[in-house]
Amino acid sequence: MIYFDNSATTKIDSKVLETYEQVVQTIWGNPSSLHKLGDRAFQLLESSRNQIANLLGTKPDEIFFTSGGTESNNWAIKGTALQKREFGKHIITSSVEHASVANTFTTLESLGFQVTRLPVDKRGCVSVTDLRNAIDSNTTLVSVMGVNNEIGTIQPIAEISDLLDNYPTISFHVDNVQALGKNIWSRVFTPRVDLFSLSGHKFHAPRGTGILYKKRGKMIFPLHDGGGQEKGLRSGTENLPAIAGMAKAIRLLLENEVQKANLEVTIKQRIVDYLQNKPGIKIFSQSSVDFAPHILCFALEGIRGETLVHTLEEHDIYTSTTSACASTKSEEASTLVAMHVDDKDATSAIRLSFDETNTIEEADEFIKVFDKIYQHFAPINHLGE
Amino acid sequence: MKYTEIMVRYGELSTKGKNRKDFIGRLAGNVTKVLRDFPQVEIHPRHDRMHIVLNDAPFTEIDQRLKRVFGIQTYSPTIKVEKTLDAIRETSLALMKETFKAGMSFKVNTRRSDHHFTYDTNELNLMIGDYLFKNMTGLKVEMKHPDLVLRIEVRQDAVYISNQLLHGAGGMPVGTGGHAVMMLSGGIDSPVASYLALKRGVDIDMIHFYSPPYTTEKALNKAKELTGILANYSGRINFIAVPFAEIQETIKEKLPEGYLMTVQRRFMLRLADQIRAKRRGLAIFNGESIGQVASQTLESMAAINDITTTPVVRPVATMDKTEIIRLAEQIGTFDLSIQPFEDCCTIFAPPRPKTKPRIDKVREYESRLDIAALVNRALDGMKITTIYPGDKFLANKAKEDTALL
Numbered sequence: 001m002i003y004f005d006n007s008a009t010t011k012i013d014s015k016v017l018e019t020y021e022q023v024v025q026t027i028w029g030n031p032s033s034l035h036k037l038g039d040r041a042f043q044l045l046e047s048s049r050n051q052i053a054n055l056l057g058t059k060p061d062e063i064f065f066t067s068g069g070t071e072s073n074n075w076a077i078k079g080t081a082l083q084k085r086e087f088g089k090h091i092i093t094s095s096v097e098h099a100s101v102a103n104t105f106t107t108l109e110s111l112g113f114q115v116t117r118l119p120v121d122k123r124g125c126v127s128v129t130d131l132r133n134a135i136d137s138n139t140t141l142v143s144v145m146g147v148n149n150e151i152g153t154i155q156p157i158a159e160i161s162d163l164l165d166n167y168p169t170i171s172f173h174v175d176n177v178q179a180l181g182k183n184i185w186s187r188v189f190t191p192r193v194d195l196f197s198l199s200g201h202k203f204h205a206p207r208g209t210g211i212l213y214k215k216r217g218k219m220i221f222p223l224h225d226g227g228g229q230e231k232g233l234r235s236g237t238e239n240l241p242a243i244a245g246m247a248k249a250i251r252l253l254l255e256n257e258v259q260k261a262n263l264e265v266t267i268k269q270r271i272v273d274y275l276q277n278k279p280g281i282k283i284f285s286q287s288s289v290d291f292a293p294h295i296l297c298f299a300l301e302g303i304r305g306e307t308l309v310h311t312l313e314e315h316d317i318y319t320s321t322t323s324a325c326a327s328t329k330s331e332e333a334s335t336l337v338a339m340h341v342d343d344k345d346a347t348s349a350i351r352l353s354f355d356e357t358n359t360i361e362e363a364d365e366f367i368k369v370f371d372k373i374y375q376h377f378a379p380i381n382h383l384g385e
Numbered sequence: 386m387k388y389t390e391i392m393v394r395y396g397e398l399s400t401k402g403k404n405r406k407d408f409i410g411r412l413a414g415n416v417t418k419v420l421r422d423f424p425q426v427e428i429h430p431r432h433d434r435m436h437i438v439l440n441d442a443p444f445t446e447i448d449q450r451l452k453r454v455f456g457i458q459t460y461s462p463t464i465k466v467e468k469t470l471d472a473i474r475e476t477s478l479a480l481m482k483e484t485f486k487a488g489m490s491f492k493v494n495t496r497r498s499d500h501h502f503t504y505d506t507n508e509l510n511l512m513i514g515d516y517l518f519k520n521m522t523g524l525k526v527e528m529k530h531p532d533l534v535l536r537i538e539v540r541q542d543a544v545y546i547s548n549q550l551l552h553g554a555g556g557m558p559v560g561t562g563g564h565a566v567m568m569l570s571g572g573i574d575s576p577v578a579s580y581l582a583l584k585r586g587v588d589i590d591m592i593h594f595y596s597p598p599y600t601t602e603k604a605l606n607k608a609k610e611l612t613g614i615l616a617n618y619s620g621r622i623n624f625i626a627v628p629f630a631e632i633q634e635t636i637k638e639k640l641p642e643g644y645l646m647t648v649q650r651r652f653m654l655r656l657a658d659q660i661r662a663k664r665r666g667l668a669i670f671n672g673e674s675i676g677q678v679a680s681q682t683l684e685s686m687a688a689i690n691d692i693t694t695t696p697v698v699r700p701v702a703t704m705d706k707t708e709i710i711r712l713a714e715q716i717g718t719f720d721l722s723i724q725p726f727e728d729c730c731t732i733f734a735p736p737r738p739k740t741k742p743r744i745d746k747v748r749e750y751e752s753r754l755d756i757a758a759l760v761n762r763a764l765d766g767m768k769i770t771t772i773y774p775g776d777k778f779l780a781n782k783a784k785e786d787t788a789l790l
């Protein structure tokens with residue numbers, strides 16, 4: 001089996017699962033309980049928080065545990081918009097965000113907020129000039145993703161940070177769900193970033209875990225009221241086994257980060273070298289520094305993405321269509337549509353996403369299999385004619 | 386820079402005349418204690434200074450520990466080099482480059498005990514000064530009050546070079562001031578008082594009263610962990626936990642509310658005094674500060690102190706709370722002290738304690754109790770543990786967490 005769908009989810013690491021099981025079995029107290037079972041759980045919760053803060057370069061009290069990337073994004077955006085509603089109701093995002101950001105903005109729009117969605121260029125990149133022009137005195141929030149989940153574009157977070165240094169009252173959220181462990185962390189987490197989101201299952205941690213980073217002093221409205229966990233901002237009994245697992249997963253992820261990212265670059269480059277110049281193939285993820293190492297999006301002209309995914313599946317190779325291309329062309333969330341890629345090509349796109357568990361041999365095997373598929377489809381579609 | 390030895394200058398003890406030998410011996414013993422996990426380190430106490438030969442032990446780690454040994458005025462990390470001009474030049478330059486910051490002035494100060502060395506002190510001062518001046522930018526020479534003094538000592542065996550004068554903790558070596566007991570609650574004041582007792586060379590045993598189930602295990606462990614921080618200043622401290630719940634319950638049951646606090650305190654002092662006597666201490670220390678709470682008015686102190694003639698020393702008695710807090714932060718006990726675990730002083734605290742208790746009344750009320758029996762039962766239940774620098778009792782699962790995470 002070749003699993004090239006790591007941006008959808010990853011397999012839990014066996015060492016992480018070990019921790020998960022141990023905690024489930026032995027440290028099952030409620031961290032809020034007064035007795036020593038509670039104490040023990042509370043201590044592990046805080047040890048996890050400290051370790052994660054250390055690894056991510058934040059302070060422990062800036063790390064909030066959530067149920068995943070979707071919740072973190074919802075909370076960061078709605079929480080900020082609601083918190084600051086008296087100061088302004090204009091919020092800005094890009095037109096290539098993940099659905100959990102894009103749809104959150106749509107919801108806020110329906111509640112009376114004014115939303116600006118920044119366009120992108122051919123690389124899927126927002127422009128800082130556009131952002132500057134969009135900002136007005138009512139702007140309270142800018143949310144731009146670190147790494148695009150469909151084609152891997154790294155957004156200019158550092159440049160946006162420089163711009164927003166001039167607007168200290170605007171909160172800056174970065175959806176970093178696709179950005180951790182790819183040797184680009186300093187590009188997507190600058191001192192100006194006020195909030196960022198992470199999702200555990202994207203890096204071999206258990207499902208149902210996420211992180212919201214919230215800079216000290218930034219206020220956000222809670223979406224979950226209740227028993228007052230997470231400093232009263234995110235109530236609900238903590239999912240301790242999964243959180244401890246996530247702390248371990250982040251440690252493992254960041255060990256030899258450079259080598260891992262280099263491996264992904266090599267795998268991606270090898271496949272790109274093969275695909276390049278093949279008639280009928282369009283590559284959307286470039287190999288430049290503006291793109292993350294682990295995502296490769298391309299289209300085979302005339303063949304729907306879905307068809308290609310299933311054909312590869314027959315050979316035990318797992319990939320995906322980009323999240324929205326397969327559905328209707330009016331779908332606003334699609335990165336390719338926002339890039340003004342032809343509808344025909346957009347519906348043909350598939351996404352390969354690698355991580356450190358993949359090998360160069362798998363890349364070669366993929367090329368072999370894909371070449372057969374290509375030879376089959378080429379004459380049918382008159383490719384190269 | 387890899388330092389090869391540390392030269393330690395003694396503090397006040399140099400003024401202590403014929404007792405000097407004892408003081409130096411005690412200091413050497415205390416230094417040995419704090420460096421006990423570096424077996425390669427050699428400690429040579431001499432009449433004017435102490436030399437600590439590192440033998441490849443890491444200076445930064447040892448520096449951290451020496452900072453907290455009382456009786457050390459200043460110390461200088463030193464590099465031993467062979468007796469050639471080149472070696473002296475090279476090491477001097479490297480040392481200066483490491484410590485020099487823009488705008489600093491310097492001078493070279495050479496001393497020579499080997500009078501057969503090729504160059505005399507003036508020649509060396511000039512040659513090394515010249516060499517540094519040529520090879521570094523922005524150096525200023527200043528003879529009277531330089532920021533950096535490069536000290537070069539030419540001895541028989543080698544040349545010793547240093548340019549830093551680090552400040553030690555001052556005070557007197559722990560143990561030279563005699564032995565006493567300290568009443569440690571776990572709040573902000575008593576750890577600071579402990580520190581001040583240690584600073585004057587008094588070797589203390591900690592006495593902590595605990596009252597399960599009214600107080601939690603955490604409160605006890607907090608006091609122990611505070612002792613672990615204070616042990617950094619003395620090498621190790623005996624921690625004596627004394628069960629106090631029965632006494633508190635009895636007092637509450639039998640005595641009028643206004644006098645609960647005063648009588649409780651008298652029992653604490655009585656227990657502390659007995660423990661002191663058994664352990665041959667000479668005094669009782671505590672963290673009382675005049676007027677801070679009802680039990681710490683002069684009237685209360687008098688009514689409590691009434692039970693013994695043993696000196697009760699109160700190092701923070703006249704300090705403001707802000708001064709105490711500043712010191713607590715400096716010695717690293719503050720963050721732990723403010724952890725909110727109830728201790729036995731706050732439970733059973735009457736809503737309106739007498740701030741001016743009358744001694745005659747206190748004595749009369751107390752006489753209704755079987756004091757000796759209560760005291761003896763508490764003493765029977767006491768537990769003694771030896772606590773070493775940095776011992777942890779609250780976060781004792783940290784290792785387990787590290788393994789899990």
